[in-house]
Amino acid sequence: MILILDFGSQYTQLIARRLREAGVYAEIYPYNLELDRLFKLAPKGVILSGGPASVYQEQAPDIRDEVLSAGCPVLGICYGMYLLAHHLGGRSARAHAREYGPATLVIDEAAGLFEGLNGHDQPVWMSHGDRVEAIPPSLRAIAHTANSPYAAVRSLDGRLWGVQFHPEVAHTVAGAQILRNFAYNICGEQGDWKLKDFAETKIAEIRERVGERDQVLMGLSGGVDSAVAAALISRALGPRLHCVFVDTGLLRAGERQRIEQGFAARLRIELRVVDAAELFLRQLAGVIDPEQKRRIIGHTFIEVFEREAHRLEGIRFLGQGTLYPDVIESIPLKGPSVTIKTHHNVGGLPERMRLALIEPLRELFKDEARQVGRELGLPDEIVEAEPFPGPGLAVRIVGEVTQERLTVLRAADQIVMEEIRAAGLASQLWQAFAVLLALKSVGVMGDERSYDNVIAVRAVRSLDGMTADWARLDSSLLDRLSTRITNEVKGINRVVYDVTPKPPATIEWE
Numbered sequence: 019m020i021l022i023l024d025f026g027s028q029y030t031q032l033i034a035r036r037l038r039e040a041g042v043y044a045e046i047y048p049y050n051l052e053l054d055r056l057f058k059l060a061p062k063g064v065i066l067s068g069g070p071a072s073v074y075q076e077q078a079p080d081i082r083d084e085v086l087s088a089g090c091p092v093l094g095i096c097y098g099m100y101l102l103a104h105h106l107g108g109r110s111a112r113a114h115a116r117e118y119g120p121a122t123l124v125i126d127e128a129a130g131l132f133e134g135l136n137g138h139d140q141p142v143w144m145s146h147g148d149r150v151e152a153i154p155p156s157l158r159a160i161a162h163t164a165n166s167p168y169a170a171v172r173s174l175d176g177r178l179w180g181v182q183f184h185p186e187v188a189h190t191v192a193g194a195q196i197l198r199n200f201a202y203n204i205c206g207e208q209g210d211w212k213l214k215d216f217a218e219t220k221i222a223e224i225r226e227r228v229g230e231r232d233q234v235l236m237g238l239s240g241g242v243d244s245a246v247a248a249a250l251i252s253r254a255l256g257p258r259l260h261c262v263f264v265d266t267g268l269l270r271a272g273e274r275q276r277i278e279q280g281f282a283a284r285l286r287i288e289l290r291v292v293d294a295a296e297l298f299l300r301q302l303a304g305v306i307d308p309e310q311k312r313r314i315i316g317h318t319f320i321e322v323f324e325r326e327a328h329r330l331e332g333i334r335f336l337g338q339g340t341l342y343p344d345v346i347e348s349i350p351l352k353g354p355s356v357t358i359k360t361h362h363n364v365g366g367l368p369e370r371m372r373l374a375l376i377e378p379l380r381e382l383f384k385d386e387a388r389q390v391g392r393e394l395g396l397p398d399e400i401v402e403a404e405p406f407p408g409p410g411l412a413v414r415i416v417g418e419v420t421q422e423r424l425t426v427l428r429a430a431d432q433i434v435m436e437e438i439r440a441a442g443l444a445s446q447l448w449q450a451f452a453v454l455l456a457l458k459s460v461g462v463m464g465d466e467r468s469y470d471n472v473i474a475v476r477a478v479r480s481l482d483g484m485t486a487d488w489a490r491l492d493s494s495l496l497d498r499l500s501t502r503i504t505n506e507v508k509g510i511n512r513v514v515y516d517v518t519p520k521p522p523a524t525i526e527w528e
């Protein structure tokens with residue numbers, strides 16, 4: 019196992035993911051993990067992640083000297099490298115020019131971390147405001163860039179390594195190879211770990227945590243994440259898992275019917291449908307702020323689950339399909355990072371929740387969760403379903419959520435789903451949907467003036483939901499969408515297409 023200490027970078031989980039892709043098991047812990055726990059884990063190597071702090075800030079997150087002298091290899095990335103240099107007596111400072119984005123790394127020592135790379139000039143991705151200005155005699159520079167004389171370093175004994183760039187992001191072309199080199203050549207890992215092992219480890223963990231008698235309640239949303247999480251929990255506990263599907267009234271057209279007609283049967287799990295549309299709409303009345311909507315929905319879900327738990331007796335746990343991007347963008351997973359938006363099932367939970375959470379997919383990305391689903395033998399229609407946010411259509415209605423506005427959005431969204439499917443694009447896009455804006459505009463229909471709502475169509479390509487690009491849809495498809503939505507959906511006189519990537523936007527509008 020390789021242990022990653024998290025100093026708050028938005029990319030920490032990508033380090034674990036790159037290692038998993040190389041068949042190496044990795045776990046992420048907060049940077050200040052207690053030393054005895056760290057030593058008990060007996061990692062074959064330690065990676066210090068990047069982070070937003072500067073080593074010269076007061077109370078900057080730090081490591082203990084013992085981590086560096088423990089004997090196993092250590093790789094510091096960006097902030098992790100400054101820490102390393104700092105502990106060994108080097109000097110960092112604000113760089114004259116901050117570097118964000120691509121840079122060319124010139125490799126001066128093509129061994130160890132840089133073994134087998136194609137060429138001495140490597141495109142790498144930087145994101146830093148500091149740089150190492152002077153290195154101590156125990157370190158030696160092994161690569162540089164135009165802005166950084168010490169863009170990569172190693173200790174003379176070859177045990178401590180540091181890189182200023184981010185090998186974990188896709189823009190660092192040889193990044194995966196560099197991390198693999200660290201794991202294989204430097205830490206002596208074999209690369210024999212698989213996602214299948216992940217499923218087995220998680221099933222054993224769930225059994226141990228829940229014990230012999232307790233029961234688990236779980237909400238199935240109809241999506242991939244909750245289905246895969248439920249399949250894992252069901253393998254671990256059998257009939258001690260109880261699943262409910264909550265009809266929030268915020269669902270897409272046809273969704274409840276799909277769940278009722280066979281979804282649970284295909285998962286081989288018993289499912290109860292709870293009608294809570296009125297409750298959700300009542301709680302959301304008059305609410306406009308997106309974060310408040312998310313919190314209310316999170317709380318209302320828990321209210322419904324607690325009521326169900328009460329009905330069933332013996333329930334002590336709540337299962338959830340939370341994935342890593344839900345966590346990293348909502349609250350720090352295990353270290354100090356920044357909140358982007360509160361995903362309904364993470365930051366939206368009330369503080370005094372009576373049920374303990376079981377979230378077996380909490381460290382995976384969506385495509386990995388899909389892979390686990392395949393390993394568990396779930397059918398394609400479940401593992402390939404398009405992502406749909408837990409707060410549902412509520413975060414696709416900018417402004418107040420009302421029954422009338424839901425009806426308008428649902429009708430427009432159904433047209434988007436139908437046309438995307440008919441064009442054979444459903445499996446190529448990460449998501450395609452309609453958003454109802456809090457905006458009216460003037461139109462002319464027949465010979466009449468209209469003053470009606472605007473629908474934005476959003477279609478994106480993405481690998482993991484962390485970054486995304488807008489889909490270059492064919493103009494004839496856009497034309498069909500616009501014609502059908504304005505003709506068929508009463509209350510809409512204008513359709514716009516969203517051409518913003520993530521970042522700077524997010525995929526959903528709220």
Ligand code: XMP
Pocket residue numbers: 343344347359360361362363405406407408409449483484520523524525526527528
């Ligand atoms: P954003 O809008 O943050 O979304 O770029 C990234 C991906 O996550 C989905 N999403 C959610 N999923 N609960 C979920 O289960 C949520 O609260 C939530 N908010 C966004 C979104 O649809 C996209 O695929």
